[in-house]
Amino acid sequence: MSRKDILNNKVQLDYFSVSYFKFEEDFEKYSAIGIPLTFLTDDMLVQMEASKKNYFKLNKHNSIDGVDHYLWC
Known part of the structure; x- marks a missing residue:
């Protein structure tokens, strides 16, 4: 799936x-x-569709508490 x-x-x-x-x-x-999430949704969709996953990983470098988070859509 492409952009x-x-x-x-x-x-x-x-x-x-x-x-x-x-x-x-x-x-x-x-x-x-x-x-804001509004500006990231298209990029998130591309990544989720390319990897065939229905979740998004917010890695520890981009999280407030320094822990990996898996967010399901």
């Missing part, structure tokens, strides 16, 4: 599901990245 496929809406997040609200809440809670 073009994502921009053509072949892969999307369900922004109104309970799991996405939990994902968003956990990302804001643990992330030390200074960029």
Whole structure:
């Protein structure tokens, strides 16, 4: 899956599901990245689709508490 496929809406997040609200809440809670989640979702989708995984790993270098976090979408 390429970035073009994502921009053509072949892969999307369900922004109104309970799991996405939990994902968003956990990302804001643990992330030390200074960029809002809104600006990262396309890149996250590309990575998740390329790896065929339904979760995103927030590594310890980018987390507030220095621990790896796995966030499911």
